[in-house]
Amino acid sequence: MHQSQIADTIAGNLARVRERISAAALSSGRRAEDVTLVAVSKTHPPGAVEAALAAGQRHFGENRVQEAAGKFPSFRPGHPGLALHLIGGLQTNKARLAVRIADVIESLDRPSLADAIAAAIQKEGRTPRLLIEVNVAGEVQKSGIARSEADPFIALCRQRFGPALVGLMCIPPAGQDPTPHFIWLARCALNHGLGVLSMGMSADFEAAIAAGATHVRVGSAIFGSRPRTPLPER
């Protein structure tokens, strides 16, 4: 496809996703502007990001730090308000680069990573907003802190990062009703006074909004299917 056709497709997809977000928010008595759309551009080329930017999109999600570092910094100068969210499992040896380039790190999930991020914040002199990822269904192959360890880990991160710790994130198992997981995460955030809830992807963002999501991470419904699912970083 020609770049202008790609741009039209992405702009149209974005408009449809935004409409669905508004409708889902309104039907649960919420305001559309209380839900931030994070466009997940992993595996898609810079041209796809450019098209989304041209259509007014400002929040983007990437899984891999290296890929994000190659794609995003050049877009910053022309696009104030651009916010890069790192949403993939993060290796401690990538923490420094993550802290350097991200506005939001959504996958803080273990004490060793909290240590690495804290050290990186010191060295880089910048502090991204942080979300703790919870492995809501206890899936062994997924990153995220276990439900049973979430309370103490949240307390530890709050002590360590103060107001930079803003919320929680989860990825419920595919092929199950995600709503009970979303509700669990929403309650956990409420218990801890955390205002940001990143949950919901292309297949389930409306259910996530009904359960209180403030951020939905939508990839394929905007950019089309990915060549292949990227492997987690660890």
Ligand SMILES: *Cc1c(COP(=O)(O)O)cnc(C)c1O
């Ligand atoms: C890829 C990815 C998404 C987006 O998934 P889609 O199903 O393409 O919308 C959201 N969150 C995370 C953590 C992802 O890795």
